[in-house]
Amino acid sequence: MSDYRIDILTLFPDSIRGVLGESILGRAAAKGILDIRCHQIRDYTENRQRQVDDYPYGGGWGQVMNAQPLKSCLDAALADADGLRTRVIYLSPQGQPFNQAKARQLKADYDHLVLVCGHYEGVDERFIEECVDEELSLGDFVLTGGEIAAMAVADCVCRMVPGVLADEQCYTGESHWDGLLEYPQYTRPEEWEGRKVPEVLLSGNHGEIEEWRRMQSLERTMKKRPDLFAAFEPDAADLKRIEHIKKQQNRRKLSEPLTCRKAEAADLGAIMEIVRQARNSLKKHRVDQWQGEYPTEELLRSDIENGVCHVLCYKQEIAAFLVLTPGPEEGYDELTDGKWHSEMPYAVAHRSAVKSDFRGTGTSKALLDAVETLAREMGATAVRTDTHRKNKAMKELLGKCGYRFAGNVMVTSEPGHDPRRQAFEKEL
Numbered sequence: 001m002s003d004y005r006i007d008i009l010t011l012f013p014d015s016i017r018g019v020l021g022e023s024i025l026g027r028a029a030a031k032g033i034l035d036i037r038c039h040q041i042r043d044y045t046e047n048r049q050r051q052v053d054d055y056p057y058g059g060g061w062g063q064v065m066n067a068q069p070l071k072s073c074l075d076a077a078l079a080d081a082d083g084l085r086t087r088v089i090y091l092s093p094q095g096q097p098f099n100q101a102k103a104r105q106l107k108a109d110y111d112h113l114v115l116v117c118g119h120y121e122g123v124d125e126r127f128i129e130e131c132v133d134e135e136l137s138l139g140d141f142v143l144t145g146g147e148i149a150a151m152a153v154a155d156c157v158c159r160m161v162p163g164v165l166a167d168e169q170c171y172t173g174e175s176h177w178d179g180l181l182e183y184p185q186y187t188r189p190e191e192w193e194g195r196k197v198p199e200v201l202l203s204g205n206h207g208e209i210e211e212w213r214r215m216q217s218l219e220r221t222m223k224k225r226p227d228l229f230a231a232f233e234p235d236a237a238d239l240k241r242i243e244h245i246k247k248q249q250n251r252r253k254l255s256e257p258l259t260c261r262k263a264e265a266a267d268l269g270a271i272m273e274i275v276r277q278a279r280n281s282l283k284k285h286r287v288d289q290w291q292g293e294y295p296t297e298e299l300l301r302s303d304i305e306n307g308v309c310h311v312l313c314y315k316q317e318i319a320a321f322l323v324l325t326p327g328p329e330e331g332y333d334e335l336t337d338g339k340w341h342s343e344m345p346y347a348v349a350h351r352s353a354v355k356s357d358f359r360g361t362g363t364s365k366a367l368l369d370a371v372e373t374l375a376r377e378m379g380a381t382a383v384r385t386d387t388h389r390k391n392k393a394m395k396e397l398l399g400k401c402g403y404r405f406a407g408n409v410m411v412t413s414e415p416g417h418d419p420r421r422q423a424f425e426k427e428l
């Protein structure tokens with residue numbers, strides 16, 4: 001005996017056999033896992049013309065399928081189904097919408113489905129009342145006949161029968177299984193028409209790949225199917241992910257490039273506000289950097305007066321600032337645990353920060369690009385800088401922009417706080 005049986009009552013059995021007899025379901029049927037039977041309703045008529053339909057009582061367009069051949073066909077299909085958990089389903093645009101949850105329930109609660117396909121104007125209502133357990137619809141539209149809907153239901157239910165697909169994960173990991181859409185899929189080549197496969201998928205890091213996929217799944221459900229997303233019940237880990245996605249989405253998108261200019265005295269207020277935000281952010285991330293007075297308003301005022309402070313502007317708004325001076329830098333001579341690779345003339349990137357509204361917009365990268373441009377303009381062949389070892393964001397950015405770790409240095413600018421800094425350099 002097969003693991004799952006489906007009987008389809010139709011006026012077009014060959015069209016169904018053609019589709020369900022092929023490929024994965026066809027192979028599963030050949031192995032005996034599935035038993036899919038198609039019954040010609042016309043074979044059960046009791047009139048010489050083998051007529052299966054008649055005019056509608058009350059007048060109107062089209063023909064209605066008679067109850068008798070349908071009932072006789074159904075009886076024949078059920079003749080050897082004793083002991084099976086059977087569900088008789090009429091495919092109809094008036095039924096409940098069919099979906100994955102319904103398919104799972106049909107697979108779990110029954111081992112035999114009888115799918116009745118209507119045609120013309122539909123079937124005599126008394127057949128539905130008398131014989132049908134449930135009506136299912138493929139969607140809010142009208143098809144010519146129930147065959148396509150029956151094939152969809154049969155296919156969806158059958159692929160969950162053990163042995164039909166290679167592994168349970170083949171269907172449990174797909175869209176709609178847990179209320180979400182699946183993550184995007186890619187295959188070879190790595191680059192096609194200038195479009196690259198996301199790097200994480202090539203990393204071989206399974207943990208990161210899983211995390212990326214879950215994020216994509218949540219994000220695309222949010223975007224493509226807000227109705228599904230509204231019904232989704234996230235666990236604590238997904239709630240965190242959703243919070244992160246929403247934050248990303250709320251980030252502003254820059255429609256114009258940032259411009260760099262020398263800071264002016266009138267910019268000092270905006271720069272100090274950025275310093276305040278950066279101080280809070282470092283505190284939040286438990287980085288003991290900028291947790292005292294440094295960098296003070298007096299220091300930044302003198303940077304501006306000395307012409308070494310620059311601002312990055314978006315439209316009229318100051319998005320970031322940086323202070324760049326020509327070397328040599330006194331404390332950098334005391335480098336330990338490494339050595340500088342660059343020589344004089346080098347430039348030193350001191351204080352810099354990005355306004356919180358501009359985080360995640362590419363402004364940090366633009367800031368380091370500006371540092372390089374300005375360093376070149378001052379004739380430097382390298383840029384040196386330092387940051388706190390726990391300043392993960394800055395260290396990641398430096399790495400991405402081609403800076404290399406050079407060694408450790410001590411700073412004296414922040415008395416009472418951790419003076420240890422890691423030094424980085426980039427040769428231009």
Ligand SMILES: C[S@@+](CC[C@H](N)C(=O)[O-])C[C@H]1O[C@@H](n2cnc3c(N)ncnc32)[C@H](O)[C@@H]1O
Nearest residue numbers: 091092093118121122137138142143145146149
């Ligand atoms: C033209 S339709 C009949 C529609 C019917 N007169 C009505 O308006 O509700 C003919 C047959 O196609 C099938 N059918 C049409 N749309 C369907 C849908 N959205 N889902 C499932 N079956 C559908 C049903 O079996 C139906 O009996």
